[in-house]
Amino acid sequence: MKQYLVGGAVRDRLMGLEVKDRDWVVVGADPQAMVKAGYTPVGRDFPVFLHPKTHEEYALARTERKTAPGYHGFDFQASPEVTLEQDLARRDLTINAMAQDECGAVTDPYGGQQDLTNKVLRHVSPAFAEDPVRILRLARFAARFADFSVAPETQALMRQMVAQGEVDALVAERVWQEFAKGLMEGQPSRMLQVLRECGALARIAPEVEALFGVPQPAAHHPEIDTGAHLALVLDQCAHLGAPLVVRFACLCHDLGKALTPAELLPRHIGHEARGVPLLKRLSERWRVPSDCRELAELVAREHTHVHQSEAFGAEARLRLLERCDAWRRPERFEHLLWACECDARGRLGLTQKPYPQRERLLKDLQATLGIDLAAVSAAALAEGKTGPAIGRAVQTARLNALLALQARLQAV
Template identity: 70%
Template sequence: MQMFLVGGAVRDSLLGLPVQDRDWVVVGATPKSLMDKGFQPVGKDFPVFLDPVTHEEVALARTERKTGSGYHGFQFHTDPDVTLQQDLARRDLTINAMARADDGSLIDPYGGQRDLEARLLRHVSPAFAEDPVRILRLARFSARFSDFSVAPETLALMRDMVVAGEADALVAERVWQEIARGLMERRPSRMIEVLRASGALARIAPEVDRLFGVPQPEAHHPEIDTGVHLLLVLDECARVDAPLPVRYAALCHDLGKGATPEAEWPRHIKHEARGTHLAAALSQRWRVPSDCRELAELVAREHTHVHQSLDFSADARLRLMERCDALRRPERFAQLLLACECDARGRAGLQERAYPQRAALLEDLRAVQAVDQAAISAAALAAGKKGPAIGAEIQAARRAALQATR
């Protein structure tokens, strides 16, 4: 029995990056022989075990055979005679198909180290085409390793997969899992670019794909193209280390512009309402978690109002906060403002522009939060006032607090 370190740990160590997780493959073993040594089985689809000492995952070397559509359509074969090279052959990219032996020697049968040096994402074998999730994974790796390019033959293979309908077999949970991870990488725009180049974006997110080629007023958007603007906004989110809900909201914030009739270009009147519905539909299709879904709809609906808020009256600012449920959900309101700031700065040449709206609205929120609602209610009750009258006094106090902030 021999054990080898495989996959991302080998890749990242060669790149000089911190190794987060270590995965192992064992050759010449059976499930029984591993369990006899204290390894605990955890795999559902194929034999994976936890090392009794390190608690790291150890998988039996295996081969696989395509038996149906999608990423579930595989039959796995594990046997003591399966070699390490056969196991590595089933992996997606050459940079993920390397291993290290106990003595530290590198096993690289498919040129992974060469492709690392060339900054190239290349598939290991034609078997790449059997698993549509690999399209998403490669796009995510493009966002992580933003200076890597996709090998032309790999991109051609991905396009063939999309034409063959493999992307249509992707299930919502896996799409969201990979998209969410890609959005949190150092350059999420690369993920969108690669998905678009492969044709997969039009299949999994046509609402996003439609943004490319749609013009916007140059006075506000020097980059003009709505899709290009989206890419800039996503990378601005990464630059400020925004959390996932903000990044997903950024992905969805302008979806309504893709539904504007061409006769109305480059203006996009009422795109906020259209975008809110489209964001909700995309979130439902991908089964997006509620924190991301709710913020995406909120940003789609309110981002232009936040941009204009410096000119709002106290009444208008109070209505904005009420629509956003800012008093009950102040953390989400803060995320809304961060997403709007990324939107404002995600424009060609305007990445360093000031965005005072965010600080001003946060100050407004603090002023409204400081209003002593309980004291106002008690005084009004003592004066014989009831429900609506008490509510009116609280609102008047909040407006007064907002008037004092500007």
């Protein structure tokens, strides 16, 4: 029985990167031998065991055979006779198909080290075409290793997979899982680029694909193309360290621009409301978590108002806070402003431009959150007010807080 460190851990060690997760493969053993050695079985689809001390996962070396379309259509075979090379052959990319023994010796039967040197993402074997999730994984790795290119033969294979309908068999949860990981990488725009080049984006996210080629006014968008703007916005999300909820909201913030009638171009008047049904459809199809859905809808609806808020008076800023439910959901409101800053700075030549709207609206929020609502309500009750009248008293108190803040800022 021999144990090998495999996959991403080997790749990252060779690249001099921090190893966050370690996966192991065991050659020459069966489940009974693993249990006898003190490992705990946890795998449902194939034999995976937890180490008795480190609790890291150890999988028996296995082969796989395609039996049906889609992600689940595989038959796995694990036995002591399966070799390390056979196990590595079923992996997606050459840079992920290497193993390292306890002495540090690397087994690299498919040229992973050479592809690391050349910065190439290349499939291990034609079996890559049997699992459509691998297209998403490759696109995610392209977003992580932005200076890596996709091998021409791998690009051709992915286009063939899309043409044959393999991508249409993807399970919603896996699409979201991989896409979410890609959004959190260092250059998310590369994921969109790779998926577009093979035709997969049009299949899994036609609402996003439709943005490419849609023009915008150069005065506000020097990059002109809406899809190019989206790519810049997503990379700004990475630059500013935005969380997933913000990055998904930015992905969906301009979907309505693909539906703007010709008479409302080039300013895309009303694209905010047109985008909401599209992002809801995308969210339902991918089964996106509710916090991501809710913020995406808020950003789609309100991002242009946030951009314009510097010119708003106190009453208009108060209405913006009300529409955003900012007092009950202050964290979500902060995420909205974060997304709007990414949107504003995701423009050609404007990536370093300040975004004072974010700081100012946060000050507005803090000023209105500082009101003693119990005292305002008690005073209203003492004056004989009830129901809606108390609500109006609270609104007046908040407006006065904004006016006082405005006066202080103007005096500085």
